[in-house]
Structures are given as structure tokens and as C-alpha cells.
Amino acid sequence: MKKSLDIKNLKVAKRYAKALLESSINNIDEISDDLELIDNSIFKDESFKMFFSHPVVSLKDKKETIKETFQNKINSITLNFLETLLDEGRFNIFSTIFDVFQKEKNNLKNIKILDVFYVYEIDEEQKTRLKDKLSNKFNKEVILNYQKDETILGGLVIKFEDKIIDLSLKTKFDRLKKINL
Numbered sequence: 001m002k003k004s005l006d007i008k009n010l011k012v013a014k015r016y017a018k019a020l021l022e023s024s025i026n027n028i029d030e031i032s033d034d035l036e037l038i039d040n041s042i043f044k045d046e047s048f049k050m051f052f053s054h055p056v057v058s059l060k061d062k063k064e065t066i067k068e069t070f071q072n073k074i075n076s077i078t079l080n081f082l083e084t085l086l087d088e089g090r091f092n093i094f095s096t097i098f099d100v101f102q103k104e105k106n107n108l109k110n111i112k113i114l115d116v117f118y119v120y121e122i123d124e125e126q127k128t129r130l131k132d133k134l135s136n137k138f139n140k141e142v143i144l145n146y147q148k149d150e151t152i153l154g155g156l157v158i159k160f161e162d163k164i165i166d167l168s169l170k171t172k173f174d175r176l177k178k179i180n181l
Helices: 007-023 025-042 046-053 059-070 076-087 091-108 124-138 169-179
Strands: 111-118 141-148 155-160 163-168
Touching: 007 025, 007 076, 007 091, 025 046, 025 059, 025 076, 025 091, 046 059, 046 091, 059 076, 076 091, 091 111, 111 124, 124 141, 163 169
Parallel strands: 111 141
Antiparallel strands: 111 155, 155 163
């Protein structure tokens, strides 16, 4: 499930993500896994989220909780990064930093992630052909996330970044209706 991007803090999040990426270039996948663990542990748990956003909880208590929760579970680079975010009052934009970090990591590794919406099941041969075609089109390795969407009636809709390739029957029917008006 996708989170909505925090546009207001995007510029700041990009700076933090870039700094983390540069400091973790030799173990980028490990750091990425750490960030996902943190995002799932803290920012998807309401009590944790409230604890870290509450102004009455001291910085010292927040740091101790981070250490107790993640020490020996995540890389020291990641642990230091979390403490830096707490020190600088930027812990609240962690999820945005994580999103930017993932996008930049994928760019470095020449990976493009696309969401494919369909109505009727796509067999493995069709998935392979679609993946090959899109890999050639973008000249990158592609990762396809498939999601069923009955509103498109048939065909496919492919979404990536802020672009859409709409090959759905619904769109074709809508175009025909406009022509006949």
C-alpha cells in the first residue's frame, strides 16, 4: 500500500535521503531493509507513532527507545541516522525520507517500479512478456506490482512516478462516447 508523499517536507527529505545514501553506498540494500523495518515498526504502530510525536516525551527517552528497540537489529549507520533525525527534530518526516531513499536507490540500481492494474488474471507467460517489453522500453530492470481493478473493465493500466499508460477498455469506451456526441 502506498503512502502519500509529504510534499511540504520533500526538499528537506531529499537532503537527508541523499546524505544517507552517500554514507551507505557499500551496504545500500541492508540500509534499505533497516529503513523498511523502522517504517513498519514505528510509523505503522499508533502507540509508537504517538510516543515519538508527543512533545512531553524527552529526546533522551526517544533515543533510549530507539536503541532498545533496534540495537543489534539494524546497521549502526541507520541507528546513527535515526538519532540525527531525533536531534534535529526531523523524525516526523522519516517516511518521506524513506520513500525518497528507495527511489534514489532504485535509480542507482537501474530499477523502475511500476503498478499494473488489471481485471482478468494475467498468466505467467503474459507477465514475462510485459516485463520484457517494459524493461526494453525503459532500458531498466522493472519490478511490476499487480493489482486487480474491476473499474477498468478490461485491458491494463500501468502507473509509474506521475505517468499513466492507459490501455483499459473503460478509457477506449469513454473516447468512443465523446466522438459520438
